[in-house]
Amino acid sequence: MPLHSETDSLADPLSLDLNEQFKDSDFPKKRVSFHTLGCRLNQSETDGLIRSFKQSGYTVVPETEITDVCVVNTCTVTEHSDAKNRQLIRRLHRQNPDAVIAVTGCYAQMDPNAVAGIEGVRLVIGNQEKMQIKDFLEQQANGSTPLIVQTKINKKPFTVPGVSSAEKSGQKLKRLFEYQNTRAMLKIQDGCDFMCSFCIIPFARGRSRCRDFTNLQDEARLLVSEGVREIVITGVNVGTYKLGKRTILEIIDYLNTLPGLSRIRISSIEPTTVPDMLFQYMADPQHKLVPFFHLPLQSGCDAVLHKMRRRYTSGEYADEVWRAFEAVPDLCIGTDVMVGFPDESETEFGCTKNLLEKLPIAYFHVFPFSARKGTPAFVMKEHVLSSVKQQRGEVLRQLSNQKRHDFHKRFIGKIRNVLWESPNAEGNFSGYTDNFIRVILNEGGCFDLQNQILPTHLVTHQGQVMSGVVG
Numbered sequence: 001m002p003l004h005s006e007t008d009s010l011a012d013p014l015s016l017d018l019n020e021q022f023k024d025s026d027f028p029k030k031r032v033s034f035h036t037l038g039c040r041l042n043q044s045e046t047d048g049l050i051r052s053f054k055q056s057g058y059t060v061v062p063e064t065e066i067t068d069v070c071v072v073n074t075c076t077v078t079e080h081s082d083a084k085n086r087q088l089i090r091r092l093h094r095q096n097p098d099a100v101i102a103v104t105g106c107y108a109q110m111d112p113n114a115v116a117g118i119e120g121v122r123l124v125i126g127n128q129e130k131m132q133i134k135d136f137l138e139q140q141a142n143g144s145t146p147l148i149v150q151t152k153i154n155k156k157p158f159t160v161p162g163v164s165s166a167e168k169s170g171q172k173l174k175r176l177f178e179y180q181n182t183r184a185m186l187k188i189q190d191g192c193d194f195m196c197s198f199c200i201i202p203f204a205r206g207r208s209r210c211r212d213f214t215n216l217q218d219e220a221r222l223l224v225s226e227g228v229r230e231i232v233i234t235g236v237n238v239g240t241y242k243l244g245k246r247t248i249l250e251i252i253d254y255l256n257t258l259p260g261l262s263r264i265r266i267s268s269i270e271p272t273t274v275p276d277m278l279f280q281y282m283a284d285p286q287h288k289l290v291p292f293f294h295l296p297l298q299s300g301c302d303a304v305l306h307k308m309r310r311r312y313t314s315g316e317y318a319d320e321v322w323r324a325f326e327a328v329p330d331l332c333i334g335t336d337v338m339v340g341f342p343d344e345s346e347t348e349f350g351c352t353k354n355l356l357e358k359l360p361i362a363y364f365h366v367f368p369f370s371a372r373k374g375t376p377a378f379v380m381k382e383h384v385l386s387s388v389k390q391q392r393g394e395v396l397r398q399l400s401n402q403k404r405h406d407f408h409k410r411f412i413g414k415i416r417n418v419l420w421e422s423p424n425a426e427g428n429f430s431g432y433t434d435n436f437i438r439v440i441l442n443e444g445g446c447f448d449l450q451n452q453i454l455p456t457h458l459v460t461h462q463g464q465v466m467s468g469v470v471g
């Protein structure tokens with residue numbers, strides 16, 4: 001499960017230009033802001049919503065601006081996420097007392113009544129209807145009580161609306177985040193059938209289902225036509241993609257032939273779902289699939305893995321990591337790990353730490369266990385003290401920093417291609433190598449590097465990034 005999130009400024013100064021093309025639209029031209037919490041999948045869905053709102057004549061404004069409509073795409077992966085959703089909604093209502101607040105996402109799916117009870121909320125839309133928010137909004141504009149639309153999520157293949165028509169008509173989206181002009185997520189799958197005992201995702205996002213192949217091809221072409229150089233394949237459990245005979249490999253094969261696209265990255269893939277062919281692709285310098293492999297571990301102790309209902313042992317996980325490491329030169333391997341699962345002893349935590357120390361993993365995202373109502377782990381009694389969870393988390397975060405530092409050290413003095421992103425407010429450039437090293441430009445840029453892939457001399461490492469010189 002890809003839990004990590006990325007947050008950037010929501011400023012989109014270019015959106016007004018784009019909306020000029022809709023000035024004759026029949027729809028009222030309203031202002032809308034988008035607010036996304038949680039994972040990359042949520043972010044990719046917000047991108048789809050932005051596209052469809054713009055196609056209908058709305059003006060998308062930065063999240064700090066006064067607006068007519070606020071769309072909040074929520075997360076519910078931990079209790080802390082629920083609290084953050086509520087805080088955000090209350091703040092938006094204070095800043096925009098007259099705005100229609102429409103809330104969607106995993107928290108809206110899991111607890112729609114709690115969401116509807118927050119002052120200012122006019123519309124609550126579950127995950128099944130998320131991409132249709134705009135239609136409900138037009139119905140609800142004058143309603144006095146909040147409208148709740150939350151249904152059971154079905155298993156049918158899905159499409160993302162607005163993609164095919166935009167591709168055919170040549171409409172291009174100025175993307176919300178600056179980095180998305182270089183790198184964009186392509187959602188291929190949603191939901192999960194694995195039912196790990198701690199995880200709320202199969203309830204909040206439903207069982208596994210796949211995106212229609214033609215619809216995802218259309219979006220991939222559209223993204224490239226908008227200037228995207230790197231596509232990140234995203235979903236809850238992407239290795240389980242299966243529509244007819246098509247698997248994730250056919251998606252990668254298609255993307256690999258797409259003119260104008262330079263890189264393909266898989267955001268995260270579950271152990272036991274990884275086709276061996278991926279490593280052949282990554283090892284081939286002509287192939288666009290980059291040498292990056294994020295394989296969630298969760299625990300390095302077999303007893304804990306069993307209670308978590310994960311589908312592998314620590315030994316099987318380690319074999320998979322070593323197989324990848326040996327097959328793909330310069331591979332960056334990352335993972336997710338959970339601390340404080342109910343009854344996790346000091347010895348069991350020690351197994352996780354030892355395994356992570358030994359494996360050639362470059363970094364990990366560390367999450368404290370959070371009991372989610374409705375999951376089997378919620379009723380497990382022997383909860384670990386939060387101070388112990390914090391301390392274990394800190395130990396692993398420090399180990400992760402050290403391991404990333406060691407990974408970077410291997411590349412000092414080497415030349416690696418960097419995909420440069422837009423400069424920050426101070427005009428400084430940064431970007432990523434194919435194997436996911438964040439590089440900042442060592443000298444002031446005297447020419448525009450944005451959206452270019454350039455050989456870069458990696459000079460030194462500074463904290464969790466490296467600095468480099470182009471050429």
Ligand code: SF4
Nearest residue numbers: 001192194195196199
């Ligand atoms: S149920 Fe397991 S595999 Fe599925 S999203 Fe949750 S943690 Fe990942």
